[in-house]
Amino acid sequence: MTEIVKIQGVQKRFGKVPALRNVNFTVNAGEVVGFIGPNGAGKSTTIRILLGIIQRDAGHAEIFGKDVWKDSLEIHRRISYVPGDVTLWGNLTGGEIIDLFLQLHGGGDKKRRDYLINRFELDPKKKAKGYSKGNRQKVALIAALSVDSDLYIFDEPTSGLDPLMEAIFQEEVEKLKKAGKSILLSSHILSEVERLADKVVIIRQGEIVETGTLDELRHLTRSTVTVVTKGDVSEIGEMNGVYDFQQKDNQATFSVDHKHFDSILLKASQLGVKRFEAVPPTLEDMFMRHYEG
Structure with a gap:
């Protein structure tokens, strides 16, 4: 299978504290990989390395066969990302922010944007400074899902959403999965990962302790x-x-x-x-x- 994400022997330290120790895993084409572990285990650090936000100390990390640090701009044209804590421009409306994100990514799908705004029950005319955490999360999700990307990276994407909105997110991810998209899903909601993931990667104290399909595990x-x-x-x-x-x-x-x-x-x-x-x-x-x- 084609490897979309490939991480080999990745290490990262913050001062004297080791954050990642020889992290290894892959995300193949058309595969949903659940990336799980408690707070502080190294999930977000790994994702930030993949996004080219921070540099690894050792090892190799590639997306689409390109180095995540050296080729980050080229990689970003083909990915969508949603963090677990979204910060927005307070004086812009939700709709304006979604459109800005879509323009930065090359346009997006306006019909899909409108469909998702309705599906997630977001008021796009309200200014972002008046949004709850859940509504800020919806803005990021709508923007990411409105773009036809080859890889979607979700880092605790349903943080702050109510159970109904969580279910809608899961349904939209299942559609991406059926369309053959690759997805890296970091989530603390284990039932969500169990429903969506083809493969699970468990990280503990910066080390991968288990990798495989649910049946294998x-x-x-x-x-x-x-x-x-x-x-x-x-x-x-x-x-x-x-x-x-x-x-x-x-x-x-x-x-x-x-x-x-x-x-x-x-x-x-x-x-x-x-x-x-x-x-x-x-x-x-x-x-x-x-x-x-």
């Missing part, structure tokens, strides 16, 4: 199983690979390592299965696995 953690048997279900609780076993009569709920699934199923069948449900781990489960304690 789910093999690395445990599923939750609920089983009801005719025989004594407590026998399952004594098996290898079973954790957090809780029993009520002949119903049990527990977590299980995937490599032990066959033996669990065999034991349950021997006990006479009346009900068996297995729920794969959520993205939140996988995320917390790296941040517990």
Whole structure:
């Protein structure tokens, strides 16, 4: 697959504090990559390096095969970016600011702009100094989504939006995904990433601790199983690979390592299965696995 974003061995220090340590990941053509981690993990620093706002100390970072620092102006013609905290010109209206952004980017799509203004329920005639954080965020989102870019970079894009507007943003990203656009989505809303992302990159203390599709990552953690048997279900609780076993009569709920699934199923069948449900781990489960304690 064509690599749109490629980061290899990127390092960054602020004084004596290491912010990024050998960061590696890619975003391929037509792929949505969820970039997750808590505040201070290095997400925004990585994105600022990709945008050519700050320079890396070591490693390689490319977008469209071009160096993000040396070729930033050329790269910016083909990308759209939305930060998590948008600052606007207070005496301009929202509509004027959107049009200014579109002009700076080469024009944009006016029909799509009007569609998005209506979709996000923004008052474009109101001055920006009277906007809430959520409305400032809408201005940036409308401007970014009104441009036909090859790469969209969203850094906590729904910060300040209500759940209805979050859902609308997700629907618009799904449209971009169907159109074959590449998207790097940094978000603290794990359900949002789980819904949209083809691949997840988890960063912790400046280091990438996990990368892969959701299905690939789910093999690395445990599923939750609920089983009801005719025989004594407590026998399952004594098996290898079973954790957090809780029993009520002949119903049990527990977590299980995937490599032990066959033996669990065999034991349950021997006990006479009346009900068996297995729920794969959520993205939140996988995320917390790296941040517990």
